[in-house]
Amino acid sequence: MRKQIVxxxxxxxxxxGRFATAPGSGPSGLFFVQGPCGCQLKIIGFVRPGWEHxxxxxxxxSPNWDEMCLVKDLFWDQEECVIQLHPPRSQYVNNSRYCLHLWRPTRQVxxxxxxxxxxxxxxxPSDAAILFxxxxAVS
Known part of the structure:
Protein backbone atom coordinates (compact mmCIF):
# COMPACT_ATOMS: atom_id res chain seq x y z
CA MET A 1 0.00 0.00 0.00
CA ARG A 2 2.74 2.50 0.95
CA LYS A 3 4.49 1.83 -2.39
CA GLN A 4 1.32 2.80 -4.30
CA ILE A 5 1.06 6.01 -2.29
CA VAL A 6 4.67 6.95 -3.01
CA GLY A 17 11.04 24.32 -14.92
CA ARG A 18 11.86 26.62 -12.07
CA PHE A 19 10.31 24.48 -9.31
CA ALA A 20 11.50 21.10 -10.57
CA THR A 21 12.89 18.43 -8.28
CA ALA A 22 14.45 15.14 -9.26
CA PRO A 23 12.45 11.90 -9.03
CA GLY A 24 13.07 10.20 -5.72
CA SER A 25 13.80 13.48 -3.90
CA GLY A 26 11.51 12.37 -1.08
CA PRO A 27 8.89 14.72 0.31
CA SER A 28 10.55 17.93 -0.87
CA GLY A 29 9.21 19.49 -4.04
CA LEU A 30 6.16 20.72 -5.90
CA PHE A 31 3.46 18.18 -6.69
CA PHE A 32 0.12 18.25 -8.51
CA VAL A 33 -2.18 15.43 -7.40
CA GLN A 34 -5.81 14.74 -8.23
CA GLY A 35 -7.76 15.01 -5.00
CA PRO A 36 -10.56 12.71 -3.82
CA CYS A 37 -13.23 15.37 -4.52
CA GLY A 38 -12.33 16.01 -8.17
CA CYS A 39 -10.09 19.02 -7.58
CA GLN A 40 -6.41 19.15 -8.44
CA LEU A 41 -4.27 19.77 -5.36
CA LYS A 42 -1.07 21.81 -5.49
CA ILE A 43 1.23 20.50 -2.79
CA ILE A 44 4.59 21.91 -1.75
CA GLY A 45 6.69 19.77 0.58
CA PHE A 46 9.70 20.90 2.60
CA VAL A 47 11.94 19.32 5.18
CA ARG A 48 13.52 21.97 7.39
CA PRO A 49 15.64 21.61 10.53
CA GLY A 50 13.29 20.17 13.14
CA TRP A 51 10.18 20.21 10.93
CA GLU A 52 8.46 18.47 8.04
CA HIS A 53 5.91 20.67 6.26
CA SER A 62 -9.48 25.92 0.73
CA PRO A 63 -8.80 22.18 0.82
CA ASN A 64 -11.40 20.12 2.68
CA TRP A 65 -10.97 17.37 5.29
CA ASP A 66 -10.84 14.49 2.77
CA GLU A 67 -8.21 16.30 0.70
CA MET A 68 -6.06 17.05 3.73
CA CYS A 69 -6.34 13.40 4.83
CA LEU A 70 -5.16 12.27 1.39
CA VAL A 71 -2.15 14.59 1.58
CA LYS A 72 -1.36 13.45 5.12
CA ASP A 73 -1.31 9.85 3.86
CA LEU A 74 0.86 10.77 0.85
CA PHE A 75 3.58 12.28 3.04
CA TRP A 76 3.34 10.40 6.35
CA ASP A 77 2.48 6.96 7.65
CA GLN A 78 -1.07 6.30 8.86
CA GLU A 79 -0.05 6.16 12.51
CA GLU A 80 2.02 9.36 12.50
CA CYS A 81 0.46 12.44 14.04
CA VAL A 82 0.71 15.71 12.12
CA ILE A 83 -0.84 19.07 12.96
CA GLN A 84 -2.51 22.12 11.49
CA LEU A 85 -1.58 25.19 13.48
CA HIS A 86 -3.65 28.23 14.33
CA PRO A 87 -0.91 30.62 15.43
CA PRO A 88 -1.45 33.95 17.17
CA ARG A 89 -2.91 36.44 14.69
CA SER A 90 0.22 38.58 15.02
CA GLN A 91 2.21 35.70 13.47
CA TYR A 92 -0.08 34.95 10.51
CA VAL A 93 1.60 34.54 7.13
CA ASN A 94 -0.92 34.44 4.29
CA ASN A 95 0.59 34.13 0.82
CA SER A 96 -2.37 32.26 -0.67
CA ARG A 97 -6.07 32.62 0.02
CA TYR A 98 -6.82 28.91 -0.47
CA CYS A 99 -3.87 27.22 1.24
CA LEU A 100 -3.68 25.05 4.36
CA HIS A 101 -0.60 23.53 5.99
CA LEU A 102 0.37 20.30 7.73
CA TRP A 103 3.34 20.13 10.09
CA ARG A 104 5.27 17.44 11.94
CA PRO A 105 8.07 18.25 14.35
CA THR A 106 10.96 15.80 13.97
CA ARG A 107 12.56 16.25 17.39
CA GLN A 108 9.55 15.79 19.65
CA VAL A 109 6.29 13.90 19.93
CA PRO A 125 -20.66 8.36 12.07
CA SER A 126 -23.98 6.61 11.31
CA ASP A 127 -24.50 5.47 14.90
CA ALA A 128 -23.40 8.89 16.17
CA ALA A 129 -25.94 10.60 13.90
CA ILE A 130 -28.72 8.41 15.32
CA LEU A 131 -27.59 9.10 18.89
CA PHE A 132 -27.37 12.86 18.33
CA ALA A 137 -35.47 15.07 20.01
CA VAL A 138 -35.34 15.19 23.83
CA SER A 139 -34.67 18.93 24.02
Missing part, protein backbone atom coordinates in the same frame (compact mmCIF):
# COMPACT_ATOMS: atom_id res chain seq x y z
CA UNK A 7 4.14 6.19 -6.71
CA UNK A 8 1.06 8.45 -6.77
CA UNK A 9 3.02 11.29 -5.19
CA UNK A 10 6.00 10.77 -7.53
CA UNK A 11 3.67 10.77 -10.56
CA UNK A 12 2.59 14.29 -9.55
CA UNK A 13 6.12 15.64 -9.00
CA UNK A 14 7.04 18.70 -11.08
CA UNK A 15 10.22 17.66 -12.93
CA UNK A 16 10.71 20.58 -15.31
CA UNK A 54 3.49 20.56 3.37
CA UNK A 55 1.23 23.27 2.02
CA UNK A 56 -1.92 22.27 0.15
CA UNK A 57 -3.97 24.52 -2.09
CA UNK A 58 -6.66 24.43 -4.76
CA UNK A 59 -7.51 27.06 -7.37
CA UNK A 60 -10.89 28.22 -5.97
CA UNK A 61 -11.33 27.15 -2.33
CA UNK A 110 3.11 15.89 19.35
CA UNK A 111 0.96 15.80 22.50
CA UNK A 112 -2.56 14.56 21.84
CA UNK A 113 -5.71 14.72 23.98
CA UNK A 114 -7.29 11.40 24.96
CA UNK A 115 -9.53 10.09 22.17
CA UNK A 116 -12.52 10.19 24.53
CA UNK A 117 -12.15 13.99 24.67
CA UNK A 118 -12.88 14.10 20.92
CA UNK A 119 -15.94 11.88 20.81
CA UNK A 120 -17.35 8.48 21.70
CA UNK A 121 -14.64 5.92 20.98
CA UNK A 122 -15.90 3.05 18.80
CA UNK A 123 -19.03 4.88 17.63
CA UNK A 124 -19.11 5.38 13.85
CA UNK A 133 -30.80 12.86 16.63
CA UNK A 134 -32.22 11.14 19.72
CA UNK A 135 -30.57 13.72 21.98
CA UNK A 136 -31.95 16.58 19.85
Missing amino acids: ERLEAGRVRD VSVSTPRR IPMPPAAFVGIVGLG AQIS
Whole structure:
Protein backbone atom coordinates (compact mmCIF):
# COMPACT_ATOMS: atom_id res chain seq x y z
CA MET A 1 0.00 0.00 0.00
CA ARG A 2 2.74 2.50 0.95
CA LYS A 3 4.49 1.83 -2.39
CA GLN A 4 1.32 2.80 -4.30
CA ILE A 5 1.06 6.01 -2.29
CA VAL A 6 4.67 6.95 -3.01
CA GLU A 7 4.14 6.19 -6.71
CA ARG A 8 1.06 8.45 -6.77
CA LEU A 9 3.02 11.29 -5.19
CA GLU A 10 6.00 10.77 -7.53
CA ALA A 11 3.67 10.77 -10.56
CA GLY A 12 2.59 14.29 -9.55
CA ARG A 13 6.12 15.64 -9.00
CA VAL A 14 7.04 18.70 -11.08
CA ARG A 15 10.22 17.66 -12.93
CA ASP A 16 10.71 20.58 -15.31
CA GLY A 17 11.04 24.32 -14.92
CA ARG A 18 11.86 26.62 -12.07
CA PHE A 19 10.31 24.48 -9.31
CA ALA A 20 11.50 21.10 -10.57
CA THR A 21 12.89 18.43 -8.28
CA ALA A 22 14.45 15.14 -9.26
CA PRO A 23 12.45 11.90 -9.03
CA GLY A 24 13.07 10.20 -5.72
CA SER A 25 13.80 13.48 -3.90
CA GLY A 26 11.51 12.37 -1.08
CA PRO A 27 8.89 14.72 0.31
CA SER A 28 10.55 17.93 -0.87
CA GLY A 29 9.21 19.49 -4.04
CA LEU A 30 6.16 20.72 -5.90
CA PHE A 31 3.46 18.18 -6.69
CA PHE A 32 0.12 18.25 -8.51
CA VAL A 33 -2.18 15.43 -7.40
CA GLN A 34 -5.81 14.74 -8.23
CA GLY A 35 -7.76 15.01 -5.00
CA PRO A 36 -10.56 12.71 -3.82
CA CYS A 37 -13.23 15.37 -4.52
CA GLY A 38 -12.33 16.01 -8.17
CA CYS A 39 -10.09 19.02 -7.58
CA GLN A 40 -6.41 19.15 -8.44
CA LEU A 41 -4.27 19.77 -5.36
CA LYS A 42 -1.07 21.81 -5.49
CA ILE A 43 1.23 20.50 -2.79
CA ILE A 44 4.59 21.91 -1.75
CA GLY A 45 6.69 19.77 0.58
CA PHE A 46 9.70 20.90 2.60
CA VAL A 47 11.94 19.32 5.18
CA ARG A 48 13.52 21.97 7.39
CA PRO A 49 15.64 21.61 10.53
CA GLY A 50 13.29 20.17 13.14
CA TRP A 51 10.18 20.21 10.93
CA GLU A 52 8.46 18.47 8.04
CA HIS A 53 5.91 20.67 6.26
CA VAL A 54 3.49 20.56 3.37
CA SER A 55 1.23 23.27 2.02
CA VAL A 56 -1.92 22.27 0.15
CA SER A 57 -3.97 24.52 -2.09
CA THR A 58 -6.66 24.43 -4.76
CA PRO A 59 -7.51 27.06 -7.37
CA ARG A 60 -10.89 28.22 -5.97
CA ARG A 61 -11.33 27.15 -2.33
CA SER A 62 -9.48 25.92 0.73
CA PRO A 63 -8.80 22.18 0.82
CA ASN A 64 -11.40 20.12 2.68
CA TRP A 65 -10.97 17.37 5.29
CA ASP A 66 -10.84 14.49 2.77
CA GLU A 67 -8.21 16.30 0.70
CA MET A 68 -6.06 17.05 3.73
CA CYS A 69 -6.34 13.40 4.83
CA LEU A 70 -5.16 12.27 1.39
CA VAL A 71 -2.15 14.59 1.58
CA LYS A 72 -1.36 13.45 5.12
CA ASP A 73 -1.31 9.85 3.86
CA LEU A 74 0.86 10.77 0.85
CA PHE A 75 3.58 12.28 3.04
CA TRP A 76 3.34 10.40 6.35
CA ASP A 77 2.48 6.96 7.65
CA GLN A 78 -1.07 6.30 8.86
CA GLU A 79 -0.05 6.16 12.51
CA GLU A 80 2.02 9.36 12.50
CA CYS A 81 0.46 12.44 14.04
CA VAL A 82 0.71 15.71 12.12
CA ILE A 83 -0.84 19.07 12.96
CA GLN A 84 -2.51 22.12 11.49
CA LEU A 85 -1.58 25.19 13.48
CA HIS A 86 -3.65 28.23 14.33
CA PRO A 87 -0.91 30.62 15.43
CA PRO A 88 -1.45 33.95 17.17
CA ARG A 89 -2.91 36.44 14.69
CA SER A 90 0.22 38.58 15.02
CA GLN A 91 2.21 35.70 13.47
CA TYR A 92 -0.08 34.95 10.51
CA VAL A 93 1.60 34.54 7.13
CA ASN A 94 -0.92 34.44 4.29
CA ASN A 95 0.59 34.13 0.82
CA SER A 96 -2.37 32.26 -0.67
CA ARG A 97 -6.07 32.62 0.02
CA TYR A 98 -6.82 28.91 -0.47
CA CYS A 99 -3.87 27.22 1.24
CA LEU A 100 -3.68 25.05 4.36
CA HIS A 101 -0.60 23.53 5.99
CA LEU A 102 0.37 20.30 7.73
CA TRP A 103 3.34 20.13 10.09
CA ARG A 104 5.27 17.44 11.94
CA PRO A 105 8.07 18.25 14.35
CA THR A 106 10.96 15.80 13.97
CA ARG A 107 12.56 16.25 17.39
CA GLN A 108 9.55 15.79 19.65
CA VAL A 109 6.29 13.90 19.93
CA ILE A 110 3.11 15.89 19.35
CA PRO A 111 0.96 15.80 22.50
CA MET A 112 -2.56 14.56 21.84
CA PRO A 113 -5.71 14.72 23.98
CA PRO A 114 -7.29 11.40 24.96
CA ALA A 115 -9.53 10.09 22.17
CA ALA A 116 -12.52 10.19 24.53
CA PHE A 117 -12.15 13.99 24.67
CA VAL A 118 -12.88 14.10 20.92
CA GLY A 119 -15.94 11.88 20.81
CA ILE A 120 -17.35 8.48 21.70
CA VAL A 121 -14.64 5.92 20.98
CA GLY A 122 -15.90 3.05 18.80
CA LEU A 123 -19.03 4.88 17.63
CA GLY A 124 -19.11 5.38 13.85
CA PRO A 125 -20.66 8.36 12.07
CA SER A 126 -23.98 6.61 11.31
CA ASP A 127 -24.50 5.47 14.90
CA ALA A 128 -23.40 8.89 16.17
CA ALA A 129 -25.94 10.60 13.90
CA ILE A 130 -28.72 8.41 15.32
CA LEU A 131 -27.59 9.10 18.89
CA PHE A 132 -27.37 12.86 18.33
CA ALA A 133 -30.80 12.86 16.63
CA GLN A 134 -32.22 11.14 19.72
CA ILE A 135 -30.57 13.72 21.98
CA SER A 136 -31.95 16.58 19.85
CA ALA A 137 -35.47 15.07 20.01
CA VAL A 138 -35.34 15.19 23.83
CA SER A 139 -34.67 18.93 24.02
